[in-house]
Amino acid sequence: MSVSDQLAAGEPEGVSSGAVSIAQASKLLRVPMPTLRSWELRYGIPESDRVSGKHRRYTAAEMHALRLMRDEIARGTRASLAARSVRALLGVEGPAGELIQSVLAASDRSDPKGIRNELSRAADLLGTGPAVDEVLLPAMRQIGQWWQTGRCDVDQEHLTTEAARSWLDKRMAFAPPPVMSNPLILACGPGDLHTIGLEALALLMRENGWPCRVLGARTSTDSLVTSARAAAAAGVVVVAHLPTGRRRALASIAAVHDLRIPVFYAGNAFSTPRSRAQLPGVYLGTRLQDAAALLADHLRS
Incomplete structure (x- = not known):
């Protein structure tokens, strides 16, 4: 069974066996049929090898891809970028894909220790950066999708998030002492709640020798300015x-x-060139390993 098939397993919204028509898919997903056709024709979501002229029917794995696309767009992501994100998630195979499945299985068991153990195994096999970009963040995105579609409840989402944060905290505690003097300050925007990506970036920077202070969710402008000035932030x-x-x-x-x-700066709010036009500062992109390397280069120059 492929990773995408495994991720689709157990979804309550859709079909667990057989296939559904485009009209049924539209009703289940609450997405108009012309939009479904556009996603497939313009962005290849879902990928299909159907014969021209045959009535379109969607398998469980294809329904899962459409759900991911729908939910990415609902969060404000442009369709082209949403399609890229969906393909990246569904295309994860090999060791990273197996590790994602192990993390998700531990989440389904409500096993925080198991989640932390699988993340540690990912770091041992792949290194900290790839473990974050290729295992931790895709697994957390999948948990978020599950919660949004009812595949898991809020308790499971919170348990998984806290287990991941605990793993990051432990890795940070055992990281080598920083060699730089002035700290890097990391904060969510005043309207943002989710901190896992921020904490993961702080871990990568700490492993590169930078002291980091994570201010966390919904950091106001005044708090950020006060902290940056007081710390003489790098x-x-x-x-x-x-x-x-x-x-x-x-x-x-x-x-x-x-x-x-x-x-x-980084995040979906700045995902398009237009959203970054005339902004001061440096856009860090979407991969944390690349962001950490870019940060280090700029801060040392």
Whole structure:
């Protein structure tokens, strides 16, 4: 069974065996039929080898791909970027794919120790950076999708999140002492709640010798400015995912820039070139390993 088939298993929204028509898929997903056709024709979501002229029917794995696409777009992601994200998630195979499945299985068992053990195994096999980008974050995205579609409840989502954060905290505690003097400040935008990506980036930077201070969720502009000034920060990272919080995140970025402290930013709120036009600072992209390397290069220059 492929990774995408395994991820689709157990979904209550859709079909567990057989296939459904496009009209049924539209009703189940609450997505218009023309939109489903557009996703397949323009973006290849879902991938299909059907024969031209035959009536379109969607398998369980294809329904899962459509759910992922729908939910990415619902979070404000552009369709082209949402399709790229879906293909990346469904295309994970080999050791990383197997490790994702192990993390998800431990989550289904409500086994926080098992989640931490699988993440440690991923770091041992792949290294910390790949374990974060290729196992931790895809697994957490999948848990988020499960919660949104009713595949898991909020208790399972919270348990998995806290287990992942605990694993990051432990790795941070055992990281080598920082060799740089001025800290890097990392904060969510004033409207953003999710901190796992921020904490994971802090771990990668700490392993590169940088002291890091994570201010966490919903950091106000005033709190960010006060912390950056008091710490004589080497740089500040602002992460914002929600389009509704973008304006306040922009105010934070501008305020740090006015302090003449290097400012960096990331997240879905800045995923398009247009959303980054005329912004001060440096966009860090979508992969944390690349973001850590870019940060280190800029801060050392």
